[in-house]
Amino acid sequence: MELSSLQKARYQYVPKLPEMLRSGIADICVNEGEETKSAADCEKIKALFPNTYGKKEIVFQKGQNTSQSKKQVVGVILSGGQAPGGHNVICGLYDALKSTNPENVLYGFKNGPIGLIEDDYLIFDDDYINQYRNTGGFDIIGSGRTKLETKEQFEIAGKVCKKHGITAIVIIGGDDSNTNAAVLAEYFAANNTGVQVIGCPKTIDGDLKNEDIECSFGFDTATKTYSELIGNIGRDANSAKKYWHFVKVMGRSASHVALECALQTQPNICLISEEVAYKKMSLSQIADYIADSVEKRSANGMDFGVAIIPEGVVEFVPEFSVLIKEINELLAGSKADEFNKLSTWNEKYAFIEKGLTKESMDVFAILPMGIQQQLFLERDPHGNVQVSLIESEKLFSALVSDKLALRKEAGTYKGKFNPIHHFLGYEGRCAFPSNFDADYCYSLGYNAFMLIQYGYNGYLSKISNLSKPADKWIAGGMPITKMMNIERRHGEDKPVIKKALVELDSKPFKYFKERRDKWATETLYIYPGAIQYYGPSEVCDITTKTLKIEQE
């Protein structure tokens, strides 16, 4: 197996732990804090989690280790989309587990939660784990999107744990996976299985965030990778001086990634989905907003620019959501057959015109033909529009182009508009974790084992004070139920961890808002360059601007 030079070098990197975890296993003790209650809907959450609700927050500190010395057999699961640092969570968990007792065993369930149900696993040893230290990807055991949420699944999970003598499960995942971890913990407690469950906060999207989770892991590395590329694109735009680059970045349900990339690179435009929804902006208003920048820059001799578009933005445009809903209804059941029988696009277009309300038809009419056709021709197995496939970077550049044509007629715009499109997503989810993510993830895993060792169940591995150097980080645990509220999902009241959207009164958004008009008309691009793992500390050890601004 041939390895890159960087991979070989990264094997040698020793991740930094918080000070309180550095003194050796024998010297880590617990400091219990207050009892907790859920973020909202306390009574309902308490009723759903009678065995795990209201537990105390804890922090680790230096002192005599008083944990029970039983043999631990831990199972670990990677859940959902890849995020840089997942391997290090497992390495930290493994190292703490083996340091505590060489007889302890770590199982890795393969390809996501399904591995636990199907009892598909491997057992970690030094040789195997050493191949994955400080590397990107989830290939160490694979990941998957099966959800652990039904009673039947929990029963099977319980049997598999019993079979192997498993004492704890660590679930590395996003908001849904950690919600499910809490439900599984409650089930295990209610049934006296003796199996503990610990969650670790993962997602590059950055939307698993609250007063206890300063940031989810992977966000730092992914946004650094996207910012590297956006910086390179900005420099190219500023050199060639003839293209407008529309860069879509991952993040369907929140715009944290777009905002962080904007803070790092200072593009001319960055849409924030949450603001679009709050202001109830129409497609036409958004296009005008971008066209304003294009026009002003052009008047100053700059027929080039960079615009960041969050992946999910069209879903936040109210009129567009209505259109999608109407299309789904228009094509429900037998009406789809009727539509499909029409042989030409002209005939189909007439069918659409007849079926949509006037308001939605007005929205539909301004879309470029490629997107019109996609909305009607590429539907999912249930016949619904596949909103995630919409190339919103192309949609907006086409709408802007139409606006500019009108402005040219009106004589206010005299420039040239050449758009180029990019989508940055898969390029960043499996990068080698930055030093921050390597340290943070290793600490999360190490800390997860200490929570297990001290008998906690239904807890999230919590590392905080993250904008400071690693030795100042604080390690501890928080009951997952503390982060929960009740939300209506698919017609049912469900206990869930609240998804963190970009708050329009948050410090990072305000920082952006105060500067964006200047960025839109001038050329103030920042070029972050590639992630550095070596070199000056201010180059290789800093985390995100979001976190810095939040904690300033």
Add this chain to the structure above:
Amino acid sequence: MELSSLQKARYQYVPKLPEMLRSGIADICVNEGEETKSAADCEKIKALFPNTYGKKEIVFQKGQNTSQSKKQVVGVILSGGQAPGGHNVICGLYDALKSTNPENVLYGFKNGPIGLIEDDYLIFDDDYINQYRNTGGFDIIGSGRTKLETKEQFEIAGKVCKKHGITAIVIIGGDDSNTNAAVLAEYFAANNTGVQVIGCPKTIDGDLKNEDIECSFGFDTATKTYSELIGNIGRDANSAKKYWHFVKVMGRSASHVALECALQTQPNICLISEEVAYKKMSLSQIADYIADSVEKRSANGMDFGVAIIPEGVVEFVPEFSVLIKEINELLAGSKADEFNKLSTWNEKYAFIEKGLTKESMDVFAILPMGIQQQLFLERDPHGNVQVSLIESEKLFSALVSDKLALRKEAGTYKGKFNPIHHFLGYEGRCAFPSNFDADYCYSLGYNAFMLIQYGYNGYLSKISNLSKPADKWIAGGMPITKMMNIERRHGEDKPVIKKALVELDSKPFKYFKERRDKWATETLYIYPGAIQYYGPSEVCDITTKTLKIEQE
């Protein structure tokens, strides 16, 4: 102006020169070699370059500097597409020029060769140039694609040089720009202007390469950036285990970029345009070749993969070139109006069917509809098909999908095929230059000034022995005419520098060919990670695999 931490750190980097240029200006002397002749068509080239043909190759060495001590006023031009390191060529040139005589002056002509014609320039000083050391992009003076090739342009260029007392012009560009540099040098010599011209070999495409140019600058950084991303994508594929990634990389006229990325990352598939042309492969054969890998991997439980597609590959498919030619003829002149009047795609399709030969219609018929429409609907101002806009990564994944549907019917293929598409181009052209490119470019610029100082004209700045550490590099110059031959371009015999294609009997291609069958069926991805500027030398100072294999 806010700067990234990396940019500030890179300002401190001191590029490494070849040993013979390190002893200070006073200790650099010339060692003249043999008289040269052109790569082919010697008599014709000699007749076209009576004043600059047949000059001697030279190498610099340590010894008493014997150059004339006149004041130098040099103009520098960036020509064509961005390539990492262009700024360092100018920094090296500036430092050598100022070390030789603080009274020397460096002009930067803006936005490409047009800057010389329009007399649009800036004069470099320390404050200005220090902002660009070791950075990517061409924004220091901008670049452009105007060509300097007509007598009228040369006359104006001569006047501008005379006006400013310019003694030499340095042109940083690709094969065409260096060809034009040679023609300009001859013009200046024939007209006794006393102005010298020196070329520097730039292009990320890697196709400006011959026995005197081991590699063009920018190729190292751009391919490292693309390989970082392809490695990340490969790791993602190997983690999620459900997508086939089709990654198109820049390089229209040669596949050096694709080949180098393949050597760095070991994808399952990498098409090489030159091989496609040599074997006269059809679209269907290429699709079958890829589908074979998809099918075999699927049979082994791996419904995922990575395929690298060079940007220009469809232009190398003989049957596709014929199709394009026929389409251009079919839509020439008034026939385009006739076609445009047809209102539905069905009517247009019938028109196309009638107009194309049976062979071309067979090719056209297998294309996905999106590409069929693009060929006919998005034409350039001359009415020609815009081949460069064809999304060949989507074309091939669609053709492979069709092949797999047939194989599924035949029962040989049982997997799932989910393709995802990427295009890597602008993301890499303006990255911070790797240490290799930073050193190489600085040396090219420094060396260019030494050629000027010693009175050479029509020379290329030549740095060789590049797979060795910088102190072992050899600095010198080569008459540009040595690299020229006569080629038929637009119906005329023209003296040009031969474009370097991937040779099918070259060591790098053979290395790839010997291994690719194994790569196609197994998962042997290498993950190079982001370019490192600091850290272990084997991580941050190595150059391309192509160069390593060539010079082994």
